[in-house]
Amino acid sequence: MIRDPEPVLAAESLDLPETLAYRVKNKLLGPPLVNDRLSTERLGRPTALAVLSSDVLSSSSYASEQILTVLVPVIGVAAFSLVVPITCAVLVVLAFVTLSYREVIRAYPRAGGAYVVSRENFGPNVAQIAAAALLIDYTLTVAVSVAAGIDALVSIAPQMLSSYTVPMSVAAVLVMAYGNLRGIREAGRTFAVPTFFFLANMAVMIVVGLVRAGLGQLPVRSVQVAGALHLGHAGASIFLGASLFKVLEAFANGGTALTGTEAISNGVSVFRSPQSRNARSTLGAVGLILGSLFLGVSFLAALTHAIPFIGGTPTVISQVAQTVYGTGGLGRDLFYLLQTGTLLILVLAANTSFTGFPFLASFAAEDSFLPRQLTRRGHRLVFSNGIIVLTVVSIALLVATQARLTSLISLYAIGVFTGFTMAGAGMVRHHLRHRQPHWKRRVAINGSAAVVSLIVDLVFAVTKFTEGAWLVVLLLPALVFAFIRLNRQYRRERESLGRGVDRAAEARTLRRHVVLVFVDRLDLATARAVQYARTLGPDQLRAVHFVMDRQAAEELQHQWERLGLPERVSLELWNCPGRRLVRDALLVVAQALSDRETEVSVLLPRRAYARGWSRLLHDRTADRIAGQVSRLPHANATIVPFQVEAEPLDSFLDKEAPPPEAGAEGDRYRPVTTGAEAKRTQASGAGAKGAEVGTAGAAGPRPPGTVPIATVEWRHRAKVAGQVESVRVRPWGDTPQLIATVVDETGGLTLVFGRRKLAGLRAGARLVAEGMVTEASGRLTMFNPLIELLASDEEEADQGQP
Secondary structure, three states: OOOOOEOEOOHHHOOOOOOHHHHHHHHHHOOOOOHHHOOOOOEOHHHHHHHHOHHHHHHHHOHHHHHHHHHHHHHHHHHHHHHHHHHHHHHHHHHHHHHHHHHHHHHOOOOOOHHHHHHHHHOHHHHHHHHHHHHHHHHHHHHHHHHHHHHHHHOOOHHHHHHHHHHHHHHHHHHHHHHHHOOOOOOOHHHHHHHHHHHHHHHHHHHHHHHHHHOOOOOOOOOOOOOEOOOOOOOOOOOOOOOHHHHHHHHHHHHHHHOOOOHHHHOHHHEOOOHHHHHHHHHHHHHHHHHHHHHHHHHHHHHHOOOOEOOOOOOHHHHHHHHHHOOOHHHHHHHHHHHHHHHHHHHHHHHHHHHHHHHHHHHHHHOOOOOHHHHOOOOOOOOHHHHHHHHHHHHHHHHHOOOOHHHHHHHHHHHHHHHHHHHHHHHHHHHHHHOOOOHHHHHHHHHHHHHHHHHHHHHHHHHOHHHOHHHHHHHHHHHHHHHHHHHHHHHHHHHHHHOOHHHHHHOOOOOEEEEEEEOOOOOHHHHHHHHHHHHOOOOEEEEEEEEOOHHHHHHHHHHHHHOOHHHOOEEEEEEOOOOOHHHHHHHHHHHHHOOOOEEEEEEEEEEEOOOHHHHOOOOOHHHHHHHHHOOOOOEEEEEEEEEOOOOOHHHHHOOOOOOOOOOOOOOOOOOOOOOHHHHHHHHOOHHHHHHHHOOOOOOOOOOOOOEOHHHOOOOOEEEEEEEEEEEEEOOOOOOOOEEEEEEOOOOEEEEEEOOOOOOOOOOOOEEEEEEEEEEEOOEEEEEOOEEEEEOOHHHHHHOOOO
16 A cells, blocks of 8 residues: 655654753743744834943942042041042043944944954954953953942841841842843843933932032031941142052042943944944943943032941942932932932843853854853853853852952952953054054044053052952963963864865775674663664674673673574673773774774663762763774774663654643644644644744744645645755765755655755745645655745844944
8 A cells, every 4th residue: 555645744743751951941941942033122322322331330329439448548538529530530531441432333333342353453362361351341240230239229228138238149140140041131122221210310319419519408428437437537748648559549449430331332233223323322422421420429429428338338329319318208219219220220230241241252162262162052042151150150259259349349440441451452453454534543542542441450450459459460361371272272173173084084985894792781771782783784793791700701691692692693701800891892892903994883882870869870881981992993982872760762752742832932843744634634724723823933924825834735736834944965976956854833844956055045944935745755845846035033133234
């Protein structure tokens, strides 16, 4: 009886078992997202400003306090006279850096961070200085922003909450990590709300404070408060008794206000067209807003004499707000709103690192300077490994410093200003090489920014060296050295694997093939390995047992003979008196290879255990033997695993796969219907229902005129839509053929083209195919169909890029 050809079985319609770890991950993080969901949301300038500038704008809540933290213990109340001039000096640096990054955006409109600029102009090795600096910066941004945010929360009720600072900080990092592992998108409009809320509250506080100061109604706080920093004594020098060293240290502390300036140049792709112009104008606006907030807070702190506390709370900005608003009902509400806004924007600022760190790490890993595992997108299309690394290191920093902002600031700004220096210097090199219009003016801008940033970097390293900056000063070159060494190792491996590939692929096939099955005892694992060995069709098949226990060897031989195995596979007992198992395994294989005409395959049964504690009870001898045997030329070691405590998969393959839950994002396919079932499905109208669902991996409805793949019939013309699951090209010696499997939520179909290449036809592509349904190898097939490639969500999002 001749059977009708069947549709291709969609891979994900099989009801295969899932591991416990995957089921737990699916429950915690949600169903996996498919690659077509990877798209970018385009934002207008106001929204992009709020989304991308949370890091830099949030620093205005603690930068003034960090200046006072240095000066108050030295010159006491006179510190309030120096805080505004030092703030102005920091704003000069901000102006240079802002102008510099506007040039970066102009030259690199798609990705213009310090790493990309350095790589393009100085080469990949030098760019690792920027990479290491920015990775340190991203990590410290999480710790600093979380610590400052928790301080804002604690400032509402210091006596009640101060003892819980570290647990709350760690919990905040874990919550952000969990949210990012679930795939939240920073570039969503929801993320703009905390920034606008914070800006509105800051603007109200500064305006009210200035008005009250102008009317002479702004009170001055007492500086003699329990828990406040010890007051120094002012002098008569130009810096009111402070040494130049201390003034420079205060200036360096205030420089932390510039952290996050690079974010807009890294996020140009989220802007609406014209992207470069919108990003540059937004960066200018961010610089003006930050300067106004920073200067306003410093000015009000100087007027109110808001003094830093030893424990970090209440914060200076909370004291300013209490003084400006007073203790009345409305004033108290406005104070709570400001503290809430400060907490929200600082948490959002920390969250930006959960996007920036994994992306930067993936760029460096793609260039082979970091482990390749950092390039992989995880369950929810995020760089999960990068998020986990950032989480672990950030929590370690918070615990080590007891979440004290002052301790973290000592580590902070070196990485920031190193990145600024590398970006400015790279742009100078860019202008000198390309000499575009007005290049001399641009060289002056970027060169000045590089010099100023380098000076600030050196000032910070010197003034903060004994307070913790030494760690970053040592860590930065160590990371650069490690990155370069890792890259050298990757290049060495690539060269080793790529050497002589053409000769190896064309090398002659050896005359004989011998398969050796290494046997320690006779059980199901051994029987499975022997069964597999027989399917290889070798010229010679031998089972080898290494005799280290004579009684066990005799028992094995007796079992072998009792089951009649010698008629099919001979058992060879190899004397192993010294119990050097790996060494004797090499001798057996080398003996078989000695004629130089034999290819040897060694099969090693391995018992695999589902439970972790069970695996601890057994050694990994098979892996050690395989590692050594594989070093011999023309010797191939294969581990043949046998699942000791697992349900056989054939029971799952025989089950009828249940339909996916309605609305489940992770289910791309439904179980296929074949043969007569397909006709019944079509007659019952199920095909029309499938048309409403949409093609596999598609974000929209089924293209008009197409039908579900499960409803197509042999020897009838059909038009289907789906996603390319696999693409295969016949070897060059055969007739040119390109074979693709296209699937939708109902099943799969084979497409065959009489060529080796077809532009745009790749695994994951979406298409519409129309043609006569025939058969090949018992499967429903279309030969040379008419196809129309459909744009994916990601490709549609990329339209309009410059």
